[in-house]
Amino acid sequence: MKDYSYLQQKWVANTYPNRNIVLEKGKGLYLFDQNGKKYIDCMSNYGVNIFGYGYLPINKAISSQLSKLITLHGSFVNKERAEASQMIVERCGPSYAQVYWSNSGAEAIEAALKFAVLTTEKNKFIAFSHAYHGKTLGALSATDGDKYKKAFFPLLWDFVHIKYDDITAVENAIDEKTAGVIIEPIQGEGGLTPPKKGYLKKVQQLCNKHNILLILDEIQSGTGRTGYFLSSHEDKVEADVVCLGKGLAGGIPVGATIFTQAVANKIPKNIHTSTFGGNPLACAGVIATLQHLNQPMLDNVRKMGRYFMSQLQKIKSSLIVEVRGKGLMIGVEVKDKRNEILKKMQEEGVLVIPAGENVVRFLPPYIITKEQVDRVFKIFKKVIDDLT
Numbered sequence: 001m002k003d004y005s006y007l008q009q010k011w012v013a014n015t016y017p018n019r020n021i022v023l024e025k026g027k028g029l030y031l032f033d034q035n036g037k038k039y040i041d042c043m044s045n046y047g048v049n050i051f052g053y054g055y056l057p058i059n060k061a062i063s064s065q066l067s068k069l070i071t072l073h074g075s076f077v078n079k080e081r082a083e084a085s086q087m088i089v090e091r092c093g094p095s096y097a098q099v100y101w102s103n104s105g106a107e108a109i110e111a112a113l114k115f116a117v118l119t120t121e122k123n124k125f126i127a128f129s130h131a132y133h134g135k136t137l138g139a140l141s142a143t144d145g146d147k148y149k150k151a152f153f154p155l156l157w158d159f160v161h162i163k164y165d166d167i168t169a170v171e172n173a174i175d176e177k178t179a180g181v182i183i184e185p186i187q188g189e190g191g192l193t194p195p196k197k198g199y200l201k202k203v204q205q206l207c208n209k210h211n212i213l214l215i216l217d218e219i220q221s222g223t224g225r226t227g228y229f230l231s232s233h234e235d236k237v238e239a240d241v242v243c244l245g246k247g248l249a250g251g252i253p254v255g256a257t258i259f260t261q262a263v264a265n266k267i268p269k270n271i272h273t274s275t276f277g278g279n280p281l282a283c284a285g286v287i288a289t290l291q292h293l294n295q296p297m298l299d300n301v302r303k304m305g306r307y308f309m310s311q312l313q314k315i316k317s318s319l320i321v322e323v324r325g326k327g328l329m330i331g332v333e334v335k336d337k338r339n340e341i342l343k344k345m346q347e348e349g350v351l352v353i354p355a356g357e358n359v360v361r362f363l364p365p366y367i368i369t370k371e372q373v374d375r376v377f378k379i380f381k382k383v384i385d386d387l388t
């Protein structure tokens with residue numbers, strides 16, 4: 001058998017850590033490596049595979065579109081694009097009017113920032129400590145921390161990063177130059193700490209009061225991850241711009257920037273386009289995803305999330321600092337040994353991912369059952385016990 005690990009290391013740019021398993025296929029909640037070893041997927045490829053693997057309605061929609069039309073430039077009309085656009089805007093809520101389609105989360109953020117500048121004619125943004133919005137230059141400017149940014153200074157425009165979950169900090173940071181606030185309703189990469197109840201609503205109220213834009217980055221928290229279609233729906237927060245990505249197109253690359261009529265009115269033709277944005281293949285994936293991300297599925301996310309978290313909170317170990325999250329976006333902060341935990345979980349057949357400096361992040365597909373949660377919990381507890 002060829003050494004694909006070696007080949008990938010040799011031929012792919014060295015920007016990713018190597019988990020050292022060759023994954024070949026997936027079914028349901030499981031991924032299989034080239035030797036047939038089975039892994040429980042508790043990471044959904046960083047939040048993408050929300051229905052697990054081989055979910056028939058999604059696969060059928062995508063494969064049927066594959067044989068019809070894969071790509072079509074946005075200057076031509078297409079049924080799937082028109083329908084997916086109506087569906088996503090309506091699903092986000094009555095305050096939204098249009099969508100701009102792209103191909104990744106970072107691109108969705110780029111569009112949001114440009115649209116905010118066009119709308120307000122200002123370019124100062126308030127962002128947050130530990131925020132993650134992606135790594136293209138605009139998104140990177142909104143992202144916090146030297147880790148990803150230092151090598152590329154100076155970055156774009158004027159971004160101030162303030163304390164998350166502190167409403168006074170937002171109030172103090174707003175001035176006459178401010179275009180808007182860009183915020184994750186629950187920080188993903190930053191460590192999965194939900195803000196205090198009511199915080200997001202207060203941020204919205206401050207934005208309204210000062211006539212600046214609220215940009216919600218729901219790329220990780222949206223598309224059902226917290227048990228609501230948008231995490232902000234739980235708090236009845238309506239933004240000016242919402243960004244989605246990850247699993248919105250059933251695994252086909254996608255970015256979506258959804259915005260109000262007031263923003264739409266300020267976007268001129270040709271100012272921002274993308275060859276692949278809104279391609280019919282991705283749009284067919286979006287339609288199928290929105291059709292199947294129904295109330296029972298969202299209820300399962302909430303129910304399994306609550307159960308999973310309550311189980312994890314039962315573990316008594318000096319290694320564990322805190323268990324937190326929302327829905328199926330769960331983090332366990334540990335004192336140290338985080339990467340050892342990830343490695344041992346993988347050896348035991350469970351795939352989990354890191355967040356922040358010391359957090360083990362669980363982002364399982366929404367189809368996870370109680371029995372599968374129990375299995376993951378048992379393995380996690382064993383790993384923690386062994387390492388404590």
Ligand SMILES: Cc1ncc(COP(=O)(O)O)c(C=O)c1O
Pocket residue numbers: 046104105106107109132133134135184188189217218219220221245246
């Ligand atoms: C909250 C958030 N915003 C933006 C991004 C960037 O998305 P992408 O990696 O698709 O560019 C991510 C990716 O993890 C994310 O979690």
